[in-house]
Amino acid sequence: MSYFRIFQFPTLLLAGASAFSMSTLFSAMKPVLLTRYVEQAGFSESLAGLVVAMPFVGIALSSLLLNKLLGLMPLRLLVIVFGGLLTTTELVSAYVFDLKALVLTLQFFAGISVGVLTGSVSRIIATQTLADEMFGFVDMAAVFLMSFMIAGVGAAIGALGLEGGYLFAAALSLGYTLLMLAYKTNDGQQDGTVKFSKPLLISLRPVAVIIMGMLFVTCSGFGFAFLFTIGIDLGMSYASAGSFIGTLVLVSSLACQLGGWSSGKFGPYRPLAGAYIVCAVGWYIAIHASSQLIFMIALVPAIFSLQFNFPILLALAGSLDAEGRWAAIATPLLMSGFAWAAISAGAIVSVWGIPALATATGLGLLICLLLLIPSREVTV
Numbered sequence: 001m002s003y004f005r006i007f008q009f010p011t012l013l014l015a016g017a018s019a020f021s022m023s024t025l026f027s028a029m030k031p032v033l034l035t036r037y038v039e040q041a042g043f044s045e046s047l048a049g050l051v052v053a054m055p056f057v058g059i060a061l062s063s064l065l066l067n068k069l070l071g072l073m074p075l076r077l078l079v080i081v082f083g084g085l086l087t088t089t090e091l092v093s094a095y096v097f098d099l100k101a102l103v104l105t106l107q108f109f110a111g112i113s114v115g116v117l118t119g120s121v122s123r124i125i126a127t128q129t130l131a132d133e134m135f136g137f138v139d140m141a142a143v144f145l146m147s148f149m150i151a152g153v154g155a156a157i158g159a160l161g162l163e164g165g166y167l168f169a170a171a172l173s174l175g176y177t178l179l180m181l182a183y184k185t186n187d188g189q190q191d192g193t194v195k196f197s198k199p200l201l202i203s204l205r206p207v208a209v210i211i212m213g214m215l216f217v218t219c220s221g222f223g224f225a226f227l228f229t230i231g232i233d234l235g236m237s238y239a240s241a242g243s244f245i246g247t248l249v250l251v252s253s254l255a256c257q258l259g260g261w262s263s264g265k266f267g268p269y270r271p272l273a274g275a276y277i278v279c280a281v282g283w284y285i286a287i288h289a290s291s292q293l294i295f296m297i298a299l300v301p302a303i304f305s306l307q308f309n310f311p312i313l314l315a316l317a318g319s320l321d322a323e324g325r326w327a328a329i330a331t332p333l334l335m336s337g338f339a340w341a342a343i344s345a346g347a348i349v350s351v352w353g354i355p356a357l358a359t360a361t362g363l364g365l366l367i368c369l370l371l372l373i374p375s376r377e378v379t380v
Contacts, residue, residue: 006130006137015079015183016125016138018176019118021149022086023335024142025172026055026114028149029165030342032157040161041098049342054104056339058111059332065112066119066328076184078120083177086113087170094166115332117180126318126327132268135311135318136260143253143307147246204374206320210330212371213313216276217337218344219364220306222357223283225345227299230354234292244296252307259308260315268316269372272309279305280365287358310334316375 006013030052037048069078089110096102125134149172156168223230231241262271282302289295317330348356 006134009128009134011183012121012124012128013134013137013141015180016121016134017141017145018179019114019121020138020142021145022114022173022176023059023118024146025149025169026052026059026111027338028146029153029169032150032154033162033165036157036162036165037097043100047100049346051103051107053339053343054107055111055114056336058108058113059115059118060111060336060339062112062115062119063329063332066116066123066332067325069116070120070123070325070328075120075124076181078116079177079180082113082116083173083180086110086117087173087177089113090166090170090173094163094170097162097166115335118335119328119331121180122314122318122331123324123328126315126324127322130264131318132264132311132315133257133260135314136257136263139260139307139311139314140253140256143256144250147250147253150246150249205377206317206326206330208371208374209313209317209320209326210333212368212375213317213330213334214337214340215364215371216279216309216313216368217306217334218340219361219368220279220283220302220309221338221341222345222348222361222364223287223302225342226349226354226357230287230289231292231295234289234295236292245299248299248303252304255304255307256311260311262308263312263315268312268319269376272312272316273369273372275305275309275312276365276368279309280362283361284358287355287361319377 033052034045034048037043037051038045041048043051073081089106093103093106093110096106121138122135125131125138128134152172153165153168156164158164160167227245228241231245236244259271259275278301282298282300282305286295286298286302289298313334314327314331317334318324318327320326344360345357348360
């Protein structure tokens, strides 16, 4: 079976899974930090939200640096510099978490570091013949590990407060950095930097692909931001809702691999179109659910669609150029959609209420369907 050929590149898979896990670490910390900042540091809800969103802002803006950095530094040096920066920012944050301007700055640079690392590894994966399957594997590993990171950061914050949460993040960041160093790139240059054959050209197709990916990650995350609220309104306890959602996220990691396989076998467009429709229907039913059972059943296609589509979108971006530069740029921008989802969902609910999230999700995914048209490769 051709799929198993990806394991010919074990250190690249390890580096990819480690880099992507650095990003899901921010997602794992977000809900716990939001509550704890209000309780322990006395931050307002909006300021606490800004602190947990700042890494994703950094991830998004790192895309502006990547094309230049890839031509200046080999991957190994990028890992040492930015993995070290990530570990340092999380370590320092443990002791200055109550200093608003400083912790915001530190978390911004933490996001920059993760964006550079994920984008750099994505460029290499995008140039492989089994890029779809490889993206599926590394994304699956990151989502799988996120379930355990949620439990770990919760325990750390429960024991030591915000200091413990950031110390936990620093330890994991160091561990992931060391795992990434196991991969040694060979791009045909003595210094290991990438010498691109020609300037990167901006055209309608890559812009459409990136906008479609960001919009999908954002809109498919609207409902996720208010999962606990919806569940509790239906009579679920925090414990039962948390147990179900945690289990669902863990199992949904398998959809990442299924998405990568589907893209490799059928191409990206039909799987993406189908998942957009399934995701919209799932969230509409979940948000309007009248019982706990309907809510839990509808969440399965809603959440699985996000995990299914993410590696397909990365592989599609990687197909835009032979050197993987669009994949490097697209990866942090797609990841930033998790931050825009939380921010946008809060604004929507404050004005129109939770039911409006279903309408906003449906409209956003309809636009994603339309963006599939300019996202297709033009053949003459």
